[in-house]
Amino acid sequence: MPQDSQTLPSEATDDIEMIEPALPSASTAPNVPGPSTSSSSDKITFHITHGEEEVDFVLSKKDQIECLKKLVGSKFSLPWCRIDLQGWRRPPASDKITFGDLRCPVFVPLVVVVLDPSPDTASASDETNLIERLTQTFTLNITCETTKKSYNLKFPGSRTIGEVKHDIFEVTDIPVRYQKWSGWPSSVTDRVTLACSGVVYPEHNLTLCRQPPVKESKKQKQQVVCIDDSDSSVGDYEDASESFNGDDDMLYMGSVETSRKVRNLIPEEVHDEIAGSISFMEEYVHRYGEAHPLFLQDTLGEAVKEAFNKSARERRPLVIYIHHDGSVLSNVFCTQVLNSEPVISYLSEHFVIWGWDFTHEQNKQMMLRAASQSLGPMAANLVRSIDLEHMPALVVANKIRSSIEIVSVMHGHLVVNELISNLMQVRDRFLESQQQEIMEENERMARERVLREQDEAYQASLEIDRAKEEAKRAQEVAKEKEEQMLQSQQRQEAAKMEARKAEASLRLPLEPPDIPGDNIARIRFRMPSGEFRTRRFDAHSPLQVVFDFLLVEGYPSEDYKVLSSWPRRDLTLLESSQTLQQARLCPQETVILEER
Template sequence: MSSSSLGLSSEQTVKLLQFQDLTGIEDLSVCRDVLHRHRWDLEVAIQEQLNMREGRPSLFATEARPPAVIKDHVAQQIFSDDDNPDPNFRGGFRGLFVFVVNFVFSICYNFVSTIPSILFSIFRGDERRIVTDPLGDVMNFINAYSARYSPHPVFYQGTYSQALNDAKQELKFLLVYLHSDGSSDTPNFCRHTLSDPNVIQYINQNTLMWGCAVESPEGYRVAQSVGARKYPLICVVVLRENRMTIVGRIEGACSGELLISRLVRVLGDNEVYLVRARADRFERSLTASLRAQQDEAYEESLRADQEKERRKQEACEEEARKRQMETDLAEQEKKRKIDLVNSKAEMALRLPNEPPASDPQSMSFLFKFPCGARLERRFSISDSLEDIQNFVFSHPLSPEEFEITTHFPKRVLECSGETKTLHEMGLKNRDVLFVNDCNA
């Protein structure tokens, strides 16, 4: 399976190949699954694999609500030392006789060995049923086993519950080894079978192995849960159809070669469930990733739409504010012009009366407005310059702000604090006065 078929980016592909090179895991889908669970943190994923190879629990190991173990009696493969080829069995009457003798001996032995156990349990009570330190029971077994039998496969250094959780999370086969010093087959099985280098290599590469002595509370509890009948016992547990299921049992002693062949058969028959679980898990993660991307894209689109709507709203509000401002300014301008017209009208009413042309005390002035209009008006020589300015202001053709200048010599007629008559201002009859717009 190529990395491109796994739906990975170039960066993820590089990490996948590095992880495979450092861990030696051949299946790329397994490597991808491990990296995905660790959020593609290469360092954490590698350290986790090294921890598991040394038997230490992973980050996922927990004793809270361990998965239930199903004993599938129909699909479960059971191997016993009775299945071992007997060189004395040649068929016929002799073979039948040997079989009957062995069968009777087995029944008698089991009956005789069971009576002391029953009596012992009666007088001892239920002390073995009370599990107070499951991790201590496991570590005591590992230390005692390592002191007596070496080498051996890597034993999981955690409780049975932790081993189940790790096997389920890591999608690995879990070998549950139940050790009993009371079984006559145990020493030979430990010294030869579990010490076989080929057995050790196969178990370490393909499974997690958890072991405990049935004489301890933790081992006794597990033995009762799996229905142990004969020791040494190896149970093969795997995630099958979303349930941790016992798919194989190897009861009693056997050779290393036979143990490997049995494990190969059980693991091979049930590997499809792990492959299916990995595919389902990847499909779920891919679906969740796509959903997260879709949600992110939707949120981004929503934020963009909201931002667009906000800008549009701000533009509309700004446009409304400008229109309102223009309306207010127009109203103010309209009011100002009305006030100006009213002011001109009031000013015209306050102007001194125009003297008759026959009055010798009158002076006539010609006013030229910026628009080109000419206007002649008579004033009394006793009138002031302010009267002239008021006259110009009150006229409809007058600019709002203006100044009055003489023709020659040109000078600006300004009202000072001292009130002077037209005569005192030096104005003469028939003078031409220019009205200039100050805002022009």
């Protein structure tokens, strides 16, 4: 599956100059969010043309396309959500993309196209409705005649038609340039949002099929090569025909040809393999389009590990693509052979592919040193021997036994069928050696499994013995610990009880003298042991003094009931603050202590 879109590289355009003097900047227009402040090196000048009017806006690379549209809308009194800016080198996928992500040059000419309805008939309520539609969810009922399937997909109104087409590619495997649609409203482009496109809300029906590739005439092929020389991409050229009319195509192509300089896939100043491989991938996509082999973006050593440092069953041959901009075959080979769907599919399924650019001698030597370390000196010498006339080249490496060998070198003069045939031959030879290695690996794994099982059985026996000993020791330790805890708990409880007794003893008033009358409560206690104790209390003392007396004697109220004889009641359930007289324990009473 193709990767996500990449952004264009930045480049200087010192040779661009303004044809006509620009009007004053509209960045100071009222009620419009201003651009971000930054240094002059981050400034980008946008030359906007709307009908016969022209104006320049200077913005920062950190600003978004939405900011520019709002400035343009304020200047020309247009609803910004209906503004389509045409002339980008690469159509942006969203208004939220920053100019830095687009890698815009310092001067960008753009033309304003107003989407229907026109500003003459637009009103504030129309714009409000559009804003509401941008937040709504549209259901697209898509019938794919190629896959014979139906899809019910939901998209926000802010999604552009181009983004929808890319999402459909992920579902159906039909590249955007081969998608043939019916059901879209007329005169819409890929950069129009669903909210502004005129599709029916909440559901809209569409039909999709795959159209066969169109064979290019000799003149068309010359045009494609011309665009490649200006560092554009075949994918951009083809996709542009779906999104622009003739005038737009001329504006887009003219902008690319006049303002872009050729950039090598890997710049001369690159210092390490990872940065080089990332640059290689990005520039390859910019130049040759979104349909491309999935080059591994890492060092050659990591590519070797990805291909060979696995079990014999999981290994894949390694394909190293060597590019050189000095070769006349490079553009044709990349656009017509390496980027063809059969080659992309076969490489992705059966090979690990890594790419490098030999255009600069410094980068060539860096790769040869990496090849010597990862593939061996013989492989590095073979790669070094490939001359410019035979580039670009595909070098195929395979791991045979414990060594890595170069098994094939395919040059850039091959056509698609020849390249596929050569790759299939390489894979057939690889499968033969792989089967033998898988058999040997299975035998080795079987022997290792037997030894491992024997060792595991022995270790398991030792583990059982150790477990028994540990369980016995743990049981003894646990028992001892439990006894210690019990003793400690008993000591703590005894200490607490003694403290409570001491406190109760301090609270307990002295026994009053035995004087006849109702001011003395004579209480006879029958202890759980059967013995009797008699104690005198002041009749006006609270019931708590009885409980304190019993606590001092060793009978706490939480462990024993204190029952009066008649009526039979548990004194511990009464309010302890009431007096003995109120509790009807005067002048005398017999109570029974009963363990709870």
